[in-house]
Each structure stands twice: as C-alpha cells, then as structure tokens.
Amino acid sequence: MTDRATPNENENDDKRPVGKNFIRVIIEKDIAENKNNGRVHTRFPPEPNGYLHIGHAKSICLNFGLAKEYGGLYNLRFDDTNPSKEEEEYVESIKEDIRWLGFDWEDRLFYASDYYEQLYEYAIQLIKMGKAYVCDLNADQIREYRGTLKEPGKDSPYRNRSVEENLDLFERMHAGEFDEGTHVLRAKIDMSSPNLNMRDPVMYRILKATHHRTGDKWCIYPMYDFAHGQSDSIEKVTHSICTLEFEDHRPLYEWFIEQLGIFRPQQIEFARLNLNYTVMSKRKLLTLVQRKLVSGWDDPRMPTISGFRRRGYTPESIRDFAERIGVSKADSTVDIGLLEHCLREDLNKRAMRVMGVLDPLKVVIENYPEGKVEDIEAVNNPEDESMGNRMVPFSREIYIERDDFREDPPKKYFRLSPGTEVRLKHAYYIRCEKVIKDEKTGEIIELRCSYDPESRGGFTPDARKVKGTLHWVSIPHAVKAEVRLYDHLFIKEDPGQEEEGKTFIDYLNPHSLEVTEGFIEPNLASAKVGERFQFMRHGYFSVDPDSKPDALVFNRTVSLRDSWAKIEQKADA
RNA sequence: UGGGGCGUCGCCAAGCGGAAAGGCAUCGGUUUUUGGAGCCGACACUCGGAGGUUCGAAUCCUCCCGCCCCAGCCA
Numbered sequence: 001m002t003d004r005a006t007p008n009e010n011e012n013d014d015k016r017p018v019g020k021n022f023i024r025v026i027i028e029k030d031i032a033e034n035k036n037n038g039r040v041h042t043r044f045p046p047e048p049n050g051y052l053h054i055g056h057a058k059s060i061c062l063n064f065g066l067a068k069e070y071g072g073l074y075n076l077r078f079d080d081t082n083p084s085k086e087e088e089e090y091v092e093s094i095k096e097d098i099r100w101l102g103f104d105w106e107d108r109l110f111y112a113s114d115y116y117e118q119l120y121e122y123a124i125q126l127i128k129m130g131k132a133y134v135c136d137l138n139a140d141q142i143r144e145y146r147g148t149l150k151e152p153g154k155d156s157p158y159r160n161r162s163v164e165e166n167l168d169l170f171e172r173m174h175a176g177e178f179d180e181g182t183h184v185l186r187a188k189i190d191m192s193s194p195n196l197n198m199r200d201p202v203m204y205r206i207l208k209a210t211h212h213r214t215g216d217k218w219c220i221y222p223m224y225d226f227a228h229g230q231s232d233s234i235e236k237v238t239h240s241i242c243t244l245e246f247e248d249h250r251p252l253y254e255w256f257i258e259q260l261g262i263f264r265p266q267q268i269e270f271a272r273l274n275l276n277y278t279v280m281s282k283r284k285l286l287t288l289v290q291r292k293l294v295s296g297w298d299d300p301r302m303p304t305i306s307g308f309r310r311r312g313y314t315p316e317s318i319r320d321f322a323e324r325i326g327v328s329k330a331d332s333t334v335d336i337g338l339l340e341h342c343l344r345e346d347l348n349k350r351a352m353r354v355m356g357v358l359d360p361l362k363v364v365i366e367n368y369p370e371g372k373v374e375d376i377e378a379v380n381n382p383e384d385e386s387m388g389n390r391m392v393p394f395s396r397e398i399y400i401e402r403d404d405f406r407e408d409p410p411k412k413y414f415r416l417s418p419g420t421e422v423r424l425k426h427a428y429y430i431r432c433e434k435v436i437k438d439e440k441t442g443e444i445i446e447l448r449c450s451y452d453p454e455s456r457g458g459f460t461p462d463a464r465k466v467k468g469t470l471h472w473v474s475i476p477h478a479v480k481a482e483v484r485l486y487d488h489l490f491i492k493e494d495p496g497q498e499e500e501g502k503t504f505i506d507y508l509n510p511h512s513l514e515v516t517e518g519f520i521e522p523n524l525a526s527a528k529v530g531e532r533f534q535f536m537r538h539g540y541f542s543v544d545p546d547s548k549p550d551a552l553v554f555n556r557t558v559s560l561r562d563s564w565a566k567i568e569q570k571a572d573a
Numbered sequence: 574u575g576g577g578g579c580g581u582c583g584c585c586a587a588g589c590g591g592a593a594a595g596g597c598a599u600c601g602g603u604u605u606u607u608g609g610a611g612c613c614g615a616c617a618c619u620c621g622g623a624g625g626u627u628c629g630a631a632u633c634c635u636c637c638c639g640c641c642c643c644a645g646c647c648a
Binding site: 045047049079082138139142149150151180193194196205206207221223224225228245246250251269276324327328330331338341345348349379382412415425427459466467470471534536537538539560562563565567 | 577597641
C-alpha cells in the first residue's frame with residue numbers, strides 16, 4: 001500500500017510454522033477416517049450485541065484458520081436470537097473487524113434468524129413427538145421448579161398437556177395472543193437430570209421486540225440453546241468449535257439433533273482467552289463505553305479488535321499471536337507482553353524509521369553557521385534496504401530528548417552530559433560545552449554544544465568511538481504533533497477479580513493515556529491516517545483518525561524494549 | 574454434599590508407557606550510527622500430592638488436594 005508505513009492488510013496467507021493442538025489432532029483423525037467424506041467445515045457464530053475483542057480474534061483464527069488449513073470452508077453466522085440486545089451497528093462492526101483480520105467468508109454469511117421458519121418447524125415436530133410442551137409457569141416458578149445444584153427439580157404441572165393442546169397453545173404464542181412471560185415452550189427431558197441444562201430447558205419465549213432483521217414478523221424467539229446446534233446442523237458444519245462453558249450444553253444439543261434426526265456436527269470446546277491488565281467480558285467492555293470511561297469501542301486502550309486497529313496493531317501480529325498462544329482446555333491468562341512481542345516483531349521489519357522528540361530540550365550548536373541548513377541522508381529501515389533513504393534537514397538549533405541529557409550522569413549513562421561527546425543519528429558528533437538554566441527555577445532550558453565538522457554522517461576519520469547515539473529534530477523544520485501515549489487500561493493484573501467492596505472500575509489506570517506535544521521530522525507532515533512508523537528509540541506510532549491536515553495525532557502503538565530503563569529501575573530499587 | 578471440565582518452568586504450551594519440544598519473560602555474552610533489532614548461551618533431575626501397576630510412568634490404576642463452569646424466559 002505504501003512504502004513508508006505498513007498498512008499492508010492482505011488476505012491472510014500466513015505461512016508460519018503451526019503447532020500441534022488437540023483440535024488439529026481431532027480433525028486430522030476425522031479426515032483420516034473419512035468422517036463427513038473428509039470434509040472440514042467450521043463457523044464463527046458471534047451474537048451482534050457488542051464489538052469483537054481479542055478473545056474473539058482467537059476464536060476466528062481458530063475456526064477460520066483451521067478450515068483454511070485443511071482445505072475446508074468457514075461460515076460467518078450471527079446468532080441473533082435475542083432482539084432486545086442486538087443491533088445492526090454490531091453486525092457491521094463485526095464484519096469489518098473480521099475482514100480486517102484477513103478472513104473472507106465469501107458468500108457464506110448467515111444468520112440464525114435465517115432459520116426461524118425451520119426452527120419453528122422443528123419445534124412443532126418435537127411437540128408432535130410429545131417431546132416439547134407449552135408451560136404456563138412464570139420465570140420465578142420455573143426457577144423454583146428447576147431445583148438446585150444438588151436437589152433434583154420437579155415436573156411442571158403443565159408437563160403432560162396433550163399434543164393437541166400444546167400445538168394450539170404454541171400456535172397462539174406464535175400468533176401473539178399472549179403477553180411476554182406468560183408462556184414458554186419447553187423440551188420434555190428430565191427434571192431430575194444432574195445436568196441442569198437437561199431439566200426441561202426453555203426452547204421458545206415470547207418477546208415482543210423488533211428484530212434488527214426480521215422486524216416485527218415474530219413475537220416468539222428461539223433460545224440460543226434451541227437455535228445454535230440446529231443452525232450448525234443446517235449449515236452442515238462438521239466441527240463446531242466453541243468455548244468451555246458450553247460443554248454442559250453439548251448433551252442438550254445432541255438430544256435435539258437426535259430427536260430431530262438431522263445432521264450431527266461435532267462440538268469441540270476450548271478455553272477462552274484471558275489477557276492480563278485488561279478485561280474481556282462484553283458486559284464490562286460495554287460498561288466502559290457507556291460510562292464514557294473510554295472514548296468508545298475503538299478506544300486504543302480497549303482490547304477490542306477495533307481498539308487494536310486504531311492503536312496501530314497489524315492483523316498479521318494478531319494472527320501470529322493467536323497461533324503462538326495455542327489452544328487447550330486449561331483456563332489461562334496470557335501475558336500481554338506476548339502480544340506486544342508479536343507486534344514489535346512484525347513492525348520491526350516493516351515500519352519506516354523516523355525521528356521525533358517527545359520531551360524537547362533545546363540545543364544550540366555554537367560553531368555551526370547560523371542560517372545554514374544541510375540535508376542529511378537517513379536510512380528508512382536498516383532491516384529492509386528496499387525501503388530506501390530519505391533526507392532530513394539539520395541546522396544550528398535542534399531539539400533532543402530531555403532524558404538524553406544528565407548534568408550529573410549516573411554510572412553507565414552514555415548519553416549527553418557536560419563535556420561528553422555523542423552522535424546525533426545520521427548527522428554529527430556533538431559535545432556539550434555549557435548548560436543554561438532558568439535563574440529562578442534552576443531548570444535546564446538550553447544546552448550549548450559544539451560539533452565536529454569531520455563527523456558528518458556519524459563517524460570520524462580518526463574512527464573515535466562515542467557511546468551514545470541520540471535522535472534529534474531541527475527546530476526550524478520541526479513539525480508539531482499531538483502524541484498519545486498509552487499504558488495498560490488497568491493497574492491490576494486481573495481486574496476481573498474484584499476485591500471486597502470494589503469493582504473492576506476501581507482498578508482503572510489513571511495514567512493509561514498521557515497526551516503530549518511532540519516535534520517530528522518534516523517528512524511526516526504528509527503522513528496519512530493509519531500509517532505506522534518507528535519513532536527511533538521510542539517505539540511504534542500510528543496516525544490516529546483524529547488527525548487533521550495540519551494537526552497530526554499519533555498513537556503510540558507499543559514502545560521499543562528499553563534495556564536502559566531496566567538498568568535504571570534496578571539501580572533505583 | 575449434584576454434574577461437567579482442568580492441573581507440565583514466572584506466563585502460554587507440546588507430550589498419549591521408553592525416559593521433559595517450542596514461544597514469551599528473565600539472566601549472561603556478542604554485535605550494533607536505534608541502550609532497538611540480530612546472533613550465541615543459560616533457564617523443569619521433574620510433570621498438583623500420595624500410593625500402586627511395570628524392567629521402565631508426566632503418560633496406566635486408586636485415593637486425595639486445588640482451580641474453573643452450570644440453578645437467564647442471556648449467549
């Protein structure tokens with residue numbers, strides 16, 4: 001797309017080495033045994049009631065990745081069975097996020113609501129078989145009748161209605177004759193089952209809500225448990241991959257499939273992804289958005305796919321992450337550091353290097369001619385020669401990073417200090433001659449330095465060494481930009497684990513966003529939204545959509561590893 | 574005290590009776606015009622615990638311990 005940054009969002013054709021995991025083992029065995037004629041067909045079944053997060057990305061990469069890997073097909077199906085919580089905005093965002101991640105479902109976009117008619121027929125079939133009945137108990141009563149974890153439930157007084165009466169009542173539910181909450185259709189299974197899901201689960205409930213796709217056509221809606229399994233069956237999904245909490249529902253799905261005598265997909269459960277220093281539940285993310293604790297679903301601090309996208313993450317790095325974390329059935333919390341590693345590894349090879357000073361300290365090079373400007377040649381990416389070079393203006397007055405100077409340097413500090421010499425990246429060696437301070441505050445406001453004209457390009461004929469190399473920007477040429485520095489959204493590793501009297505909101509990191517004004521080299525004046533750069537010695541940054549032509553806004557996607565910061569921290573400790 | 578799962582290095586995760594892969598993190602060294610990147614090396618005598626079977630067990634058996642999920646007309 002561009003040679004200066006890297007938004008090279010291609011269709012996913014990753015050729016990374018893949019690891020064994022229990023799902024691949026199952027699929028390979030099925031193929032070897034020619035189960036389903038060797039067909040592999042998966043699906044990703046989101047409910048359009050929120051934005052997708054990195055945990056969904058794991059599921060997408062798994063479901064879609066596996067199908068691609070084994071030459072199969074994958075569907076995108078919205079499980080839209082609860083009109084009161086679902087919205088069109090969410091289906092659009094979900095489609096956009098999946099496309100961005102690099103997956104194309106082609107013509108296989110489905111909705112559980114596509115099957116409402118068929119599902120209704122299935123329900124009638126079960127009623128006729130004497131396997132389902134209309135129950136007049138209210139929600140509280142149903143709960144009471146269900147029993148508890150250790151006590152069996154008891155039969156509903158409506159459990160033995162005749163087929164004719166059930167048919168009539170269900171038809172009248174369908175026709176809108178009853179109010180919400182007055183009747184439900186239940187499966188007649190076993191009120192004493194140790195698996196609560198089998199204690200005559202609700203199949204249909206009355207909901208007089210407008211559905212985002214079917215409008216007001218229906219006033220009864222199937223429960224997820226009555227829709228999901230059959231939807232997979234209708235789509236001839238061979239491997240129905242879902243998360244652990246549905247393991248208990250599998251016997252129910254299989255019961256429906258068996259009663260109905262329809263195609264039986266194989267359900268396989270895996271552990272959902274948790275990341276430290278963030279939350280992953282849709283409910284909590286919604287709370288953050290609704291209470292305006294973040295700027296929106298795509299706030300760069302959110303663990304949503306749209307948040308990572310805006311932050312500057314690449315789809316490649318997220319796919320790589322999904323592969324590296326593996327899949328298993330053990331509850332786990334992955335270190336956010338791994339995600340950051342995947343991003344750095346990707347961007348290191350692709351991002352153009354530029355110089356930007358985020359906390360400026362003025363430097364005047366006293367022996368450099370006033371008014372003189374030189375164009376200094378700079379390498380765009382030492383990891384990729386094909387990215388070429390560019391010219392950066394150099395002059396008598398420059399900014400360096402305030403942290404790159406210490407009047408009283410600690411041991412092993414090899415940046416600038418009084419009397420020492422450092423290299424200005426790509427330019428010249430300079431030596432600090434004088435420190436100018438504010439008379440009142442004592443704050444250092446300017447450095448007077450000298451340069452060695454022989455050192456142009458950053459090395460000298462006598463080959464003398466300097467220990468430090470600093471980035472810089474010429475003051476008269478510098479472009480101002482807003483820079484947003486992000487940190488973890490939460491200060492606690494597991495914000496979901498709420499202590500007595502606290503909620504996850506109490507663990508928000510007050511410093512998760514720091515906005516500063518930086519000075520960047522003029523080459524960046526024309527940077528486009530979404531472009532990514534490495535600000536040398538700082539990290540990777542991308543241009544935020546809030547940018548205006550003369551008011552660029554950069555997001556720090558991730559900082560560079562900083563071994564000096566580590567050394568200093570240790571010294572402090 | 575019901576049912577369903579899970580416990581291998583700080584964090585993920587292979588392993589499926591022949592004797593602990595890999596990645597991240599960490600720590601050394603090397604290299605470097607990013608204290609970045611790269612390169613080299615170190616990093617579980619041990620697999621939640623205890624018994625048992627076996628020539629041999631993380632892998633099989635028994636018991637115990639710990640953690641997660643289920644009592645929505647949510648998904």
